Amino acid sequence: MKKIAIVTGANRGLGLATSEALAQRGFKVVMAMRNPDKAQKQVNAFKMKDLDVVPLKLDLSQEKSINEFVEVIRKEFGFVDVLVNNAGILIDSEDGGNSSLFKTKSATIQKTFTTNTLGPFLLTQKIFPLMQQEGYGRIVNVSSGMAQLSVPQNASASYRISKTALNMVTNLFASEVQGADICVNSVSPGWVRTDMGGPHADRTIEQGIKGIVWAATLPKGGPNGGFFRDSAPLPW
Structure with a gap:
């Protein structure tokens, strides 16, 4: 039986390549x-290459959509091996908060947090039991270097806060493993040339997904509860 992997935000960029x-x-x-x-x-195009992919609707900003998505997964497959929480938004520039912390609006923080943190939390909360019942799972939360507390940060407050909180989501679920072969990790892809990263980013999409795929396919005994880029540990 094939292993089942879920990738959110799979229509473009890192999600599509992953x-x-x-x-x-x-x-x-x-x-x-x-x-x-x-x-x-x-x-x-993927199916023409004999790749086994299934598109499925999911809006991480809506709990109802998350519940419906998980119910389909439960009925169609009954288990999940890999969950890549890749979907995310960066909208600080829409209200001027990209350049100034003091221009950041509460609505921007709320919208960003809902998609980047609460959505992945709820999806993981509902998928985690499907991994526990099988005793195996790999969960990858696509974070960012912009989330590091150990590095001076400025501007883009909504995005940075949401990704720092996502790292805590990683930490919390990693503590729930309790002896099963489940690994929950955060991965920073770096500054990648995607729609979000823009054309001047210093990394290709292929470079960006390297650490994501690594974390999604860790062998038994792999790291749990860490923060990585290109399989190398990052300070929180």
Whole structure:
């Protein structure tokens, strides 16, 4: 039986590339996204390569959507081996908060936190039992160097706060493993040339997914509760 991997935000950028990479490694990949119809071209391209991918609707900003998504997973598969919490938003520039902390609006923080932190928390909360029952799982929270408390930070407050909180989500779920072969880790892909990172970023998408795929395919006894880039530990 094939292993099942869920990748959120799978319609573009890191999520799309991670989906392809995991499918190439033999996973059946559930490509979770808000608008599956808009990704049909990419899905068809993967299937032409004999990659086993399934697009499925998921809006992480809506708990109802998360519940419906998990119910489909439970009914269709009954278990999950890998969860990559990749979906995220960076909208600080929309209210001027990208350049000034003092221009950051509470609504921007709330919207960002809902998608970047609360959504992954709720999805992990509901998927985790499906891993526990099998005694195996790999959960990857795609974080950012912009979340590091050990590094001076400025601007983009909403994004930074949400990703720092996501790292705590990693820490909390990692403590729930209790002897099972489950690894929960945060991964920073670095500054990547995606729609979010922009054209001037210093890393390719292929470089960005390296650590994500590594964390999603860790062997038994792999690290749990860590923060990594390119498989190397990062300070919190």
